[in-house]
Amino acid sequence: MVAKLFDAKYLDPYDHPPSYASHQYIRESSAYRYLIRHGLDQHIPRFYGSWSTIIVDTQGRQRSVRLILTEYIEGTDMAHLRPSDFSPNQRKDLLRQVVEAESRFYTLDLRHRDLVPRNVIVTETRRVVIIDFGLAFIGRSASDIYDFDDPEDLLDGNYISPIVRWWRAQDANDEWALSGWITWSWNQWLVDTWSSDIPDITPAMLKWLPSEEREKPFFYHLFNGCDRTSPKWYVAYKDQMRV
Ligand SMILES: Nc1ncnc2c1ncn2[C@@H]1O[C@H](COP(=O)(O)OP(=O)(O)OP(=O)(O)O)[C@@H](O)[C@H]1O
Ligand SMILES: [Mg+2]
Known part of the structure; x- marks a missing residue:
């Protein structure tokens, strides 16, 4: 313990x-x-x-x-691991687990607020365990989104796709960006990994993005001219929707 x-x-x-x-x-x-x-x-x-x-x-x-x-987790936190000891696919799998866990927390309106490499432990079997909830908050906040007009904007209790919430602006320099864990095109990876979320992204969810990111081809095409009812629509529009 x-x-x-x-x-x-x-x-x-x-x-x-x-x-x-x-x-x-x-x-x-x-x-x-x-x-x-x-x-x-x-x-x-x-x-x-x-x-x-x-x-x-x-x-x-x-x-x-x-x-x-x-419980004492047998493993090492990500700040004390060397990213270069992991293959790109292994690193993607770890990040997928982090993003998935965080998205589930947020669906319950729990914000961790300190989700950085030192607060993520990786076990021998490469399972991710999230620790350190000393700054956590139960409840969404106006500061979560870029245009807050009304508490309803926070969509309490709704799943918001990581494509929107973990989208990274070009100049992002948070601890994940600086840590050396991510060496691939992050936004493209989000879209590919969570492509099944795409039909459920609504315009109301774009408030989690800075306004200049909403203009990017991916989000632009999402609500302009794509037939999202066709099952393979993302594949069909992939070239236009550069991320
Ligand atoms: N359950 C656990 N199993 C294994 N290691 C742990 C566990 N809890 C904490 N640690 C280790 O101890 C370190 C500090 O723990 P924790 O993050 O909970 O404390 P803290 O004082 O809030 O840290 P900080 O503010 O620096 O993030 C973690 O980064 C991790 O390496
Ligand atoms: Mg900590």
Whole structure:
């Protein structure tokens, strides 16, 4: 097992007030319980519960610290793995698992908010396990989308395809882009991997994209002139829909 202690003593007082530790504890333990209750335990370590403990320092002073116990995952987080030790297909499979798990979380309106390589553990069998829900939030936010006018815009509880939510603008420089894990054409891969989502992408879902990305040929053709009722329409239009 892993015991994760949320000890305010180790927070930088210039960055966070002591209450930040208990906020992280509440977020993390609630997120685990929420995901388990909704049947998504296959993406996370087993969760054995949460406690308070008393820690006594060398001067005999006591403080109360919260902790959670989770399954120890035999493996290595992606920040400590070398991407070049994996073939492109193996890396694609890992990223597919990350994106799939995250999309399921979001369908339940859970936002991880810190999904970076160091918070993804890869096991010996190349299974991906997502950890560290200390910043997680249950509920979508106006900041998720580019044009927020109304709470209905957030489409609570609806699956939003990774094609839209994980679409990457050319100049993206998030930790995934910089990590060396992704060496292929990301957007094309999203479209190919989740092509079965395409018929269900609606104009309302484009709010997850910056407006300049909505003008890209793929999204333009999606709503202009393609017959999406024909079963093979994506294949037929693939050349026009350059991503
Ligand atoms: N259940 C687990 N099994 C195996 N390793 C784990 C587990 N939980 C955490 N770790 C390892 O410990 C590291 C830190 O854990 P975690 O991310 O939960 O803590 P944190 O303090 O919130 O970290 P940070 O803020 O730096 O992301 C992880 O990157 C991972 O390498
Ligand atoms: Mg972490």
